[in-house]
Amino acid sequence: MVEELKPERLYRRCDPESLPFKTTEELEELDGGMGQPRAVEAVRFGIGIERPGYNIYALGPPGTGKHALVRHFLQARAAERPAPSDWVYVHDFAHPNRPRAIELPPGMGTRLRRDMEQLVEELRPALSSAFEGEEYQARRRAIEEEFAERSNRAFAELRRRAQERGLALLQTPMGWVFAPLRDGQVLSPQELQQLPEEERTRLEREVEELQQELQRVLSQDIPRWQREMQRKLRELNREVTNFAVGSRIEELKEEYAEFEEVAEYLEEVRRDIVQNAREFLGQDRDVQEPGREERTQPPPSRRYQVNVLVDRGGMDRAPVIYEDNPTYQNLLGRVEYMAQMGALVTDFNLIRPGALHRANGGYLILDARRLLMQPFAWEGLKRALRSRLLRIESPGQMVGLISTISLEPEPIPLDVKVVLLGDRLLYYLLSALDPEFVQLFKVAADFDEEVDRDGENDLLYARLIGTIARREGLRPFDRTGVARVIEHGSRLAGDSGKLSIHVESLADVLREADYWASRNGNGAVTAADVQRAIDARTYRSDRLRERVQEQILRGTLLIDTEGERVGQVNGLSVIELGGFAFGRPSRISARVRMGRGEVVDIEREVKLSGPIHSKGVLILAGFLGGRYASERPLSLSASLVFEQSYSGVEGDSASSAELYALLSAISGVPLKQSLAVTGSVNQHGDVQAIGGVNEKIEGFFDICRRRGLTGEQGVVIPRSNVQHLMLRRDVVEAVERGEFHIYPVRTVDEGMELLTGLPAGEPDEEGRFPEDTVNGMVERRLAELGEKMRALAARSSGEDGNG
Incomplete structure (x- = not known):
C-alpha cells in the first residue's frame, strides 16, 4: 500500500539558528561567484x-552571473599586466590615402599631438616673418630682376638686328611682330605695296629670319630662364624655410630620437613644409614644384596633426572593455566623412577606433547573440582574430562590393583576448555550423544554474546575499531573511537538494524585499519582508492563473474534484508565460471499442500534439501489448484526448494519467476524481519523473481549496519527484491537517490502486491475473473483445462463403 508523504518531506526548511551570524553585514563578500568550479577553472585557464x-x-543561461565573474577575473589578471601602447595615425606624405600607424608608449600619443599642434602654431609667425623680411625680399627681387634683365637684353638684341635690316620689333595685342621702317617710321601696308618687288621680297625674307629668332627666344630661352628663376626661388624658399623651422623640428627629433618612426615622420614633415611653405601661409602657390598634382591631401592645418587613435595615458594596467553594441564599425573602427562644398571628404584625422582598438593589449567582452545579429560583425571579428591585424575598412570594402577610392589606414597588430557571453544552444550551433569558431574559441566556460544545498553552500549563499546587498546598496538581511531566501533558492531550482544561483532572479527578490523592509520600517530585511516580496511578485503575474481557476470554478472548464468516473482522470500540466509558471488541471478521458490494437491520440490526429506527447501515447500501446496481449492480438481500439484543450499539447508528463484513464475504460473500474495525477510512464509500467511538480500540485490544490477541502483530495506523483518538492506553506499546512494528500508511486499498479481502491493484481505462474483485481478485469475485458472479434470474423467468412 502506498503511504502518503509526511509534511516534513514536502518542504525543506532552513533553520535560521543554524546560520552563524545575525545579519549579512558580518559576512565577507563573495569574490569570484559561487558554485562554479568548472567555469572558474576554464576562465582562469x-x-x-x-x-x-x-x-x-x-556559456550558460542569462542571469547566472557570467559577466560579473568573467570581468572579476579579467580585471584581476589585467592588474598584473602593464598598460599597452598608444596608437596614433599620421599623414603619409608619399601615399596620402594610406595613413601611417605609429606605436608609442602610454601617454606619448597625446604628447606628440600637442607638440605637433604647437609646431604648427609656431610655424606660421616664423615663416611669415622670414618671407616678409628685407633680406628675403631683396634676394627675391635680385632673382626676378636677373630674369627681367635677361629678357630685356634678348629683346634689345632682336631690336638692334631688326633696325640694321630696316625693321622694327613691335608688341601688339596679338603678340610680337616685325614691321618695315623708312626714315625711322613704320611703313603702312599701302606704302609697303608701293615698294619695288625686290625690296619687298628682301624684307619678307628678313622678317622670316628674325621671326624664327624671336620664336626661339620666346619658346626656348625665356621658358629656360623662367625655370631657372623658379629653381632659384625654390632654393631660396627652402633655404629660408629651413632656417625658420629647421631648428624647431630638430628639437622635436631629439625629443623623440628613441622612436625611429617618429623621427622619420618629423623629417617628412620638414620636407613637406619646405616644399609647401607658401601654401602653408595661405599664399599663391607660385613656388610649387612643377608637375605637382593639385591638392589631393589635407591642407597644412590638418596634414600635420596627429590623430591619437588609442590613448593609454593615465592607465596602469591592461584594459578590460565591454562593448554593449557590437556593430561592425563599433568593433573594428570606422572612417568618418564631412561635407565640404556639397561633397563628402575625409582624411586621416577622421579615423575612429573600435572596441578592438581600445581593448588591444587587454581583454574584450562581447555578447554573442548581439554580435551575431549585427551584419558583418561576426565575420569582421573572426578575420581580425585570425590575421591578428586590425584593418579599418567599410563593410562594403570587406566583402568587395565597393571599389571607390577611400582611406586605407595601415593595419595595427592585434593582441587581445576575447570573451563571448552566450547561451548553450548558440555555442553548440556555432560549434556545429562554423568551422572557424572552434579554432578561434578553444575554451568553453560552462556556467551551472544550481549547486548542492548543504551547510557549506548555505553559508556561501548567505555571503552571496550579503555581497549583492552591499553592491546594490540594500539593507542587510538578518538570519531569518537569509533562511527564507535560501528556501526560495531551492524553489527556484525546483529541487529541495539544490540552490539556484541565477543571480539576476535572486537579486530581484533581494531588491523587492528591501523595498518592503523600508515600507515596514525595518533596519534589516526579515523573513516576513522576503515572503512579502515573493507574494507580491506572484500577485503581479498571476492574472491568467486566476482566470483559468475562475473558469474551472464556474464550470466552464470541466474538472471534478469529487466522485468517481470510468475512463476519466485529472491530469496536471504547467503553463509558463513571462517567467511565471502555474499548474493547470486538465480532464483526460479515454474510450475503448473493438479494434486492431490501435491507441488513437486525438491531439495527434488534429496536429495539436507535439512529438514528445505523441511518443508517450505510443508507449501506452507498447505497455498494453506487452502486459495483456503477449500471446494474442490486442483486439481493441482506444482514443485518448485532453478535454477542452484549445492549443498544442507537448510533453510526456501526462502519459501515466492517460494510461490510468485507458485501463479504467477497458476494465470499467471508476477512478477517483478527488485525485489528480502526473508522471510519465515507460513500456514496463514504471512511473518516471517529470518537471514542474510543485506548480502542478499547487494548481490542483488551489481548485480543491476554493471548492472546499474534503480530506480525500490529493495528487499522485512519481516517487522520483519527492526530492524536488518545495511546496507553498498553505499546501504543507493542509497536509498537516489531513485535508490534502500527496502520494508517491513507483509503478502504474500503485497508482491504479490509489485511484480505484482495488488491488492491481500480480500474475500467477501461468501469467494470469486474479479476476477481482484491476489487471484481471482488464485482461478479462480484452479477452472478451478478442472473442467477439473472432466471432465476427468467422460470421463474416461464413456469409462470404454462402454468397
Missing part, C-alpha cells in the same frame, strides 16, 4: 594561456 585561438566562450 583561458586567461592564463597566451596562445592564438584560446579565446573564451562563457
Whole structure:
C-alpha cells in the first residue's frame, strides 16, 4: 500500500539558528561567484594561456552571473599586466590615402599631438616673418630682376638686328611682330605695296629670319630662364624655410630620437613644409614644384596633426572593455566623412577606433547573440582574430562590393583576448555550423544554474546575499531573511537538494524585499519582508492563473474534484508565460471499442500534439501489448484526448494519467476524481519523473481549496519527484491537517490502486491475473473483445462463403 508523504518531506526548511551570524553585514563578500568550479577553472585557464585561438566562450543561461565573474577575473589578471601602447595615425606624405600607424608608449600619443599642434602654431609667425623680411625680399627681387634683365637684353638684341635690316620689333595685342621702317617710321601696308618687288621680297625674307629668332627666344630661352628663376626661388624658399623651422623640428627629433618612426615622420614633415611653405601661409602657390598634382591631401592645418587613435595615458594596467553594441564599425573602427562644398571628404584625422582598438593589449567582452545579429560583425571579428591585424575598412570594402577610392589606414597588430557571453544552444550551433569558431574559441566556460544545498553552500549563499546587498546598496538581511531566501533558492531550482544561483532572479527578490523592509520600517530585511516580496511578485503575474481557476470554478472548464468516473482522470500540466509558471488541471478521458490494437491520440490526429506527447501515447500501446496481449492480438481500439484543450499539447508528463484513464475504460473500474495525477510512464509500467511538480500540485490544490477541502483530495506523483518538492506553506499546512494528500508511486499498479481502491493484481505462474483485481478485469475485458472479434470474423467468412 502506498503511504502518503509526511509534511516534513514536502518542504525543506532552513533553520535560521543554524546560520552563524545575525545579519549579512558580518559576512565577507563573495569574490569570484559561487558554485562554479568548472567555469572558474576554464576562465582562469583561458586567461592564463597566451596562445592564438584560446579565446573564451562563457556559456550558460542569462542571469547566472557570467559577466560579473568573467570581468572579476579579467580585471584581476589585467592588474598584473602593464598598460599597452598608444596608437596614433599620421599623414603619409608619399601615399596620402594610406595613413601611417605609429606605436608609442602610454601617454606619448597625446604628447606628440600637442607638440605637433604647437609646431604648427609656431610655424606660421616664423615663416611669415622670414618671407616678409628685407633680406628675403631683396634676394627675391635680385632673382626676378636677373630674369627681367635677361629678357630685356634678348629683346634689345632682336631690336638692334631688326633696325640694321630696316625693321622694327613691335608688341601688339596679338603678340610680337616685325614691321618695315623708312626714315625711322613704320611703313603702312599701302606704302609697303608701293615698294619695288625686290625690296619687298628682301624684307619678307628678313622678317622670316628674325621671326624664327624671336620664336626661339620666346619658346626656348625665356621658358629656360623662367625655370631657372623658379629653381632659384625654390632654393631660396627652402633655404629660408629651413632656417625658420629647421631648428624647431630638430628639437622635436631629439625629443623623440628613441622612436625611429617618429623621427622619420618629423623629417617628412620638414620636407613637406619646405616644399609647401607658401601654401602653408595661405599664399599663391607660385613656388610649387612643377608637375605637382593639385591638392589631393589635407591642407597644412590638418596634414600635420596627429590623430591619437588609442590613448593609454593615465592607465596602469591592461584594459578590460565591454562593448554593449557590437556593430561592425563599433568593433573594428570606422572612417568618418564631412561635407565640404556639397561633397563628402575625409582624411586621416577622421579615423575612429573600435572596441578592438581600445581593448588591444587587454581583454574584450562581447555578447554573442548581439554580435551575431549585427551584419558583418561576426565575420569582421573572426578575420581580425585570425590575421591578428586590425584593418579599418567599410563593410562594403570587406566583402568587395565597393571599389571607390577611400582611406586605407595601415593595419595595427592585434593582441587581445576575447570573451563571448552566450547561451548553450548558440555555442553548440556555432560549434556545429562554423568551422572557424572552434579554432578561434578553444575554451568553453560552462556556467551551472544550481549547486548542492548543504551547510557549506548555505553559508556561501548567505555571503552571496550579503555581497549583492552591499553592491546594490540594500539593507542587510538578518538570519531569518537569509533562511527564507535560501528556501526560495531551492524553489527556484525546483529541487529541495539544490540552490539556484541565477543571480539576476535572486537579486530581484533581494531588491523587492528591501523595498518592503523600508515600507515596514525595518533596519534589516526579515523573513516576513522576503515572503512579502515573493507574494507580491506572484500577485503581479498571476492574472491568467486566476482566470483559468475562475473558469474551472464556474464550470466552464470541466474538472471534478469529487466522485468517481470510468475512463476519466485529472491530469496536471504547467503553463509558463513571462517567467511565471502555474499548474493547470486538465480532464483526460479515454474510450475503448473493438479494434486492431490501435491507441488513437486525438491531439495527434488534429496536429495539436507535439512529438514528445505523441511518443508517450505510443508507449501506452507498447505497455498494453506487452502486459495483456503477449500471446494474442490486442483486439481493441482506444482514443485518448485532453478535454477542452484549445492549443498544442507537448510533453510526456501526462502519459501515466492517460494510461490510468485507458485501463479504467477497458476494465470499467471508476477512478477517483478527488485525485489528480502526473508522471510519465515507460513500456514496463514504471512511473518516471517529470518537471514542474510543485506548480502542478499547487494548481490542483488551489481548485480543491476554493471548492472546499474534503480530506480525500490529493495528487499522485512519481516517487522520483519527492526530492524536488518545495511546496507553498498553505499546501504543507493542509497536509498537516489531513485535508490534502500527496502520494508517491513507483509503478502504474500503485497508482491504479490509489485511484480505484482495488488491488492491481500480480500474475500467477501461468501469467494470469486474479479476476477481482484491476489487471484481471482488464485482461478479462480484452479477452472478451478478442472473442467477439473472432466471432465476427468467422460470421463474416461464413456469409462470404454462402454468397
